[in-house]
Amino acid sequence: MSVWKKCAASVLFCLLAMPASAQNILLVGDSISAAFGLEIEQGWVTLLEQRLAEEDHPHEVINASVSGDTTAGGLARLPALLEQVKPALVVIELGGNDGLRALPTANMQQNLSAMVALARNADADVILLGMRIPPNYGPRYSDAFEKVFIDVAGEHDVALVPFLLDGVGGVEGLMQGDGVHPTAAAQSILLDNAWPSIKQWLKQ
Template sequence: MRAWLLGSCLALMVMAQEAAAGTVLVVGDSISAALGLETSQGWVSLLQKRMDDEGFEHRVVNASISGDTSAGGASRLPALLGEHKPELVIIELGGNDGLRGQPPAQLQHNLAGMVEQSQKAGAKVLLLGMRLPPNYGKRYTDAFAQVYQDLASARQVPLVPFFLEGVGGVEGMMQADGIHPAASAQGKLLDNVWPTLKPLL
């Protein structure tokens, strides 16, 4: 009986520590899924290592899927929130919407829904902004970038204005396809996110 009680107490202590530490849920596309790289090389894996090194006990769950759009993320999010009960949700979506020329208003609607769902579930939200190459035309690229600014302001959520700052289009930072960041760029991606992310932990 005493051994059973001791075992139960230890299990409860472990569960309490995990609950206290919290979960960081990353919902993104191929950039966060580390397409073309070993998963361990991706910025999300590097994020877990940095948090461990700096004494944070949070667990990072990478729910990113290559090719995902804001509509796909919005449809997947309720189940992810229910399963992982995150303390913080990082949303890195929209690039595929833009590359497919989808309306910025649709992107804003989907992302706003994801922010609202996350907040209702008690999670903080960090939004990672994206920009499109200039060949998509100034009118469209400006409207696309403005979606993130408007959403962050309206919903009062922290924003990294351009997740690929110092990476997109920079020689040596991209894979051969010119779309996905190389292994050499993953630390820079994390550095772009970390100053805004750290105060939320």
């Protein structure tokens, strides 16, 4: 069984074992949120769960992140996830792999927009976690890539974290040897970057 299939099977098992709740937060992401290269307990999503518990929020976080996933993959997976989890909030952290593969930004925008619409139609709020790509892809593609998140958030009037890896990307000691995935030391920074938008949603 491939690594992707193992990850997908693990996510499905967890979902089937978990009752749906109006307090659920569904996180649909890729390796950044799947804690690639780390123990899952070290990842920023686990730290989010801990912070919610510490602040007495009753919300359960369902991490449906799959390493290597693209926006197309997330869109394909989302309907079943929404049906199973019935989340109050969907946090979307996808696009990085589209960018690393230099996939068309128009397709990426369509996929993310469709994901937001699906979540909204399922009565869930949405937070979009933005990404950026290395400068070696050229300013034209890099700018178009970054603009996708801004445009999708504006189109649907949803909260946007402009760059989840702000203060982490390219910083020595905070990125793994591949230069793509954050280290364990960076995970609390990722949480701090995402937390203001999540906290604002919690106040609603």
